[in-house]
Amino acid sequence: MPIHDSEGIFKVPQPLFLYWDAVATAREEYRTETALFSGETREYSSDDIAKLIRRWMKQIGLGINRAHVIGSHGHDQKVAAVITPTYFSYNVTKWEETGFHNDEGHPFCIAKEMAVGKFPLFLEGVARVMKTMDKKQAAVLYEHVKQSGLRDNELKMYTLSSTLAGQSYDMGRMMGFSSGWLENQSVWMDQSYKYYLELIKKGMFDQFFEEMRSGMLPFIDGQKYGRSVMECSSFIVSSAFEDPNFFGRGVLARLSGSAAEFLSIWKLMFIGDTLFQLNEGGKLEMQLVPSLPAWLFRENEFAQSRADKKYVIRFKLFTSINVAYFTATPKDLFGVKPLRYTIGLRDGSIMSVDTISSTLAANIRKVVLIDYIHAYF
Template structure:
């Protein structure tokens, strides 16, 4: 396994099995990619498939234990070439689909020859030499997965493309798992079997839409995130429409594509796994920022909370909002001007309340090593952040 890379403190890394394990795969993959780039082979799949097949056969029962040392320079160059190849392939797929990130392809064999043998049903084996790709309908998953690989400034274009596509349900103001699948062949599986707006067929799949919202946060599209959160996150939905507790996620929400308007917006099948995990990731980000604990330029621990909260979430009388950090520390943000937190220039001070009841006041919005360590060790019961006021 690759255990280093840029910035690694050691000069080499160990991979398993030079001749028959990961080392062999690395070498073969690199050679195959290079041959394909030089146009010395027509199909990269045909070159790489034997490598994977051999690896699976050799390691089916055990690993040899033989180890091989690779320099960081060689691994960085190799992995960089792989990354470039994957990026080129992604862009090729996007261009093939008219600029929208595809999710599923259907491949039709256009050139093949019969070989010896047949399967248990009597169908002959063939060797395919050419396929014709067809992109299936637009799905949310492709753009979401792609966004996870992008830098923050590149995610805005994906958001706009998805919002202006048929994936967006303008009635519910939510994002469906797909556009209409009525033209989809039943050969692809159960997707097209369900009624429109139900389950995998054009419903609002919370696990996937939550992933989309999380990427908006990570892309620093905070205005866009909170615009969508008002209608797309369960806590802000209308209980009488959603039909279940707002603290409980659902597998899917019936979209306006469904023929029964009485079901639109209703959640079905309680879900406590994927969508809940995505919500917790969003919650931690919006309440404390992407990286509360970090190291300063000298390598010392520090704590910086950078919440992404809109003004309308703050209590109108107290101008505050509170949450629990690290499961035990009560954090309260004081927002005198009632502004979106991402538009506030600075924190005036932080007040720490220790477990013995004493308090400490720190100027600015960063806690140094000693205070950050106290928070992490749960020696602090409360933190009060006071944003600077313009008045």
Template sequence: MWYEEISGTIESKDFVLWIVISEIKEEFRERTELGFDGAEVQVICTELIESFERFRRKLSEKLEMVIKENGSIPPTYFYYAPVDYEIIGDAPNFGEKYANVKEFQRKELPPFLDVIVKVFKVYEDCEFLRDLYAKVRNSQLYDKKLKMYKVNAPLENASIEIGRAKAFTPGWLENESIRLHMEYEYMLELIKSGLYEEFFSDFKNVFIPFLNPYVYGRSVLENCSFIVSSANPDETLHGNGFVACLTGDTAEFLSIWRIMFVGRQPFKVNDGQIILEFEPILPGWSFDEKGTISFKFLGSYNVVYHNPQKIDTYKTEDSKRVVLHVEGHDVTLEGGVVPEPYSKTVRSGQISMLEIFF
């Protein structure tokens, strides 16, 4: 409880907390520099949980504070410059000194898309996330020319000490480019958070199959590592895709595809029974001229959605009818839920096709 007993402002108390924690950390590093001795100690779980809870509360309070200070777009990184200090001795390296810092000035780096993704993972308030989405669209993370999301805002005022991102030409590789893996992660969080209108408003601008192949510069049937953004000084490269390294965008795309076609969790347990419920998140324009769309489910049979009115499936509560084609005969189920034993029949692959009517 010692933190609560410190007198002074929140800033001064936090500074004392930082000193104490830093000293504990440095002592731990010194003691474990050559490894651990393997000794085990017993701890009281309730005390450990209480300590973790206090840290969680402290971090949550600070997170709320920095989000509010930055107009709902949280900064990705901070760095601290000493503004008041005293020299207390010579360091082993030539010309270096030990100093006791009395005051720091906090500085922020430009926002990165990565932190926006993390906020979406942590927060569940849909209205807060919708507001954050709008602010990102109006920020320098959004490429207004390409209508895509850059990996970071301009780094022109950042120090080279932040790392290699600063070394790249803007719009290229790790500096202000469209990093497909990160952009797809952001899109995945949009659909997972229920921001379906926002997700589909960006859909055709972001996903590669919908791009102009002459601008993309390669087959739109393959992803790339990054796309040159409009921040690059060479306008002829804007929108071009390049493969410079391995990328995880395919994993994100498959996760998005799964949620779009079957929902977050098609198989559920309800009152001890396994049920199957398809909850597709598909826009009306994704259906063909007959109002159908199909996909392979569980790698063995086709699922066909019938949507003659081409409604957005995420705007309707339930499907009207499910038809299972099981070994020469059909099973028709009213409503969108497939109960046992048919849910197990579907899961074991003992059907030839499944049709769902909206």
């Protein structure tokens, strides 16, 4: 494992350095040889490809483990060891000159030793590594992230990075901004929405809906946000900023990646992961599998008798088909399939079914033939 000094600089052990040198050399030679492709092809057996992939996966796993050991510093010492860091710096500490020079007269060198420097935590590494985890592992990571410097406890949101105080300006332009602004520890909406998306993908519904109520636009204070909550911003000023009057303010409104993440989240909440699929017989089927908390349901204003389901939530499918979910009592629907459906066609006919299959599923895909879908839980 790497050896580090009191300032957190890790000296790369010689075997790891030699491995890096061999891989980097092979990569550079490959790029030189393939600068102009010949068009020739070569066949490999599936066994050979599988062996290559296993070797690559092993090296990736070793690298991730080393990253956890190196961890992160700054103000996250207690939890850094279990949160995957995102960035490192690499410095050549020993080298030999080749005797050659570039056009500006600077000497070419061959690296002989290297050191790895650590940076504070960034949310990007967390969101990415969570994709590779199962639910149990993701839940552990979530709890540690919640206790880390990535959490803005005042806003109950997550910042792009933990504090960058004391970092070198070699980190780049982020060091030119005040804390809490732009890349320097603000709430980067695109990145935080990616994190929320991973929570619901992992089936961590309690954690996701807790975060959603404080971290996603439909549920935040519009006055504090400073613009319509229907409008995404590039970033939200965090409580690390020097002026408290700006805490929670949305800055640089635009159609950012957060809109795409929000649509993915909405789909998982209201529709499920896979709306249409083929059954074992190869026939088309449709299945709504929402993941919705009880507190989103409202009393059914159209209920006329005790037999009618009292609570409902509504949305539009394909911008045209009115869909309503009905329950007798407010309850969480986390990955739950409906007990039955009532489907109204535009010709006035009504169908009651337990499953939506074959012709009916195909008609729903055509959209224009269907007026509404009522699902009962």
